[in-house]
Amino acid sequence: MLASVHLWGFWLLQEAAPIVGWDLRSMWGAMGWPARTVVIILFVMSAWSVGVMIDRGITYAAARKQSRYFVQAVAGALREGKLDEAIRIAERNKKSHIAKVVASGLADFQTSAGLPEDEIIEASKRGLERAVAITHAELKRGLGGLATIGATAPFVGLFGTVVGIINAFRSISVEKTTGLTAVAGGIAEALVATAIGLFVAVPAVMMYNYFTGKIESFDVEMDNSSKELINYFILRRKK
Numbered sequence: 557m558l559a560s561v562h563l564w565g566f567w568l569l570q571e572a573a574p575i576v577g578w579d580l581r582s583m584w585g586a587m588g589w590p591a592r593t594v595v596i597i598l599f600v601m602s603a604w605s606v607g608v609m610i611d612r613g614i615t616y617a618a619a620r621k622q623s624r625y626f627v628q629a630v631a632g633a634l635r636e637g638k639l640d641e642a643i644r645i646a647e648r649n650k651k652s653h654i655a656k657v658v659a660s661g662l663a664d665f666q667t668s669a670g671l672p673e674d675e676i677i678e679a680s681k682r683g684l685e686r687a688v689a690i691t692h693a694e695l696k697r698g699l700g701g702l703a704t705i706g707a708t709a710p711f712v713g714l715f716g717t718v719v720g721i722i723n724a725f726r727s728i729s730v731e732k733t734t735g736l737t738a739v740a741g742g743i744a745e746a747l748v749a750t751a752i753g754l755f756v757a758v759p760a761v762m763m764y765n766y767f768t769g770k771i772e773s774f775d776v777e778m779d780n781s782s783k784e785l786i787n788y789f790i791l792r793r794k795k
């Protein structure tokens with residue numbers, strides 16, 4: 557039995573030997589237009605997803621960095637009751653998700669100064685909720701496309717694989733030949749599409765999950781900041 561396995565393995569290696577000289581350029585030249593279209597689509601998807609990854613990575617890093625500075629700076633201004641100074645600090649840290657929420661809440665609190673206390677607090681709550689929703693949407697921009705690429709890229713590659721295999725078996729019927737060498741080239745081209753599809757999808761899914769976790773932590777920070785600011789407004793009105 558073991559000898560038979562070795563003989564079959566040796567035969568497959570001998571039959572597959574002509575494939576060794578193939579490279580991506582020769583495969584591209586041998587591909588039909590459907591397979592080439594699939595590969596081009598996958599490369600466009602890959603380039604777009606990489607752009608989103610870089611953009612979101614820079615945005616989240618800047619938001620985290622500015623938020624750390626903003627929280628420390630605005631705390632002192634609020635303790636001293638300097639709302640205008642707190643708003644100016646927020647405007648200097650526009651990349652901070654917490655600064656956007658706090659600035660909106662402070663602005664609504666100031667513009668509704670002449671209203672009854674309950675209406676002032678309600679107006680501030682609505683402003684904070686609106687700011688949190690808008691900031692969440694801004695932070696999430698591009699992630700929907702990243703998730704779509706992660707989910708569809710393997711199927712796009714699989715489509716290229718199916719087309720390549722169909723062409724491989726069609727070449728058998730045209731050339732009237734059988735054996736591994738007859739279909740090796742077409743199957744190799746087909747599997748390239750699947751490999752590229754997985755190469756595009758795996759990083760997209762990983763980074764989508766990573767960025768989603770980041771956004772969840774940002775949401776928690778914005779919600780906590782909103783509640784703390786509402787408490788500050790209530791205590792300030794009672795003085």
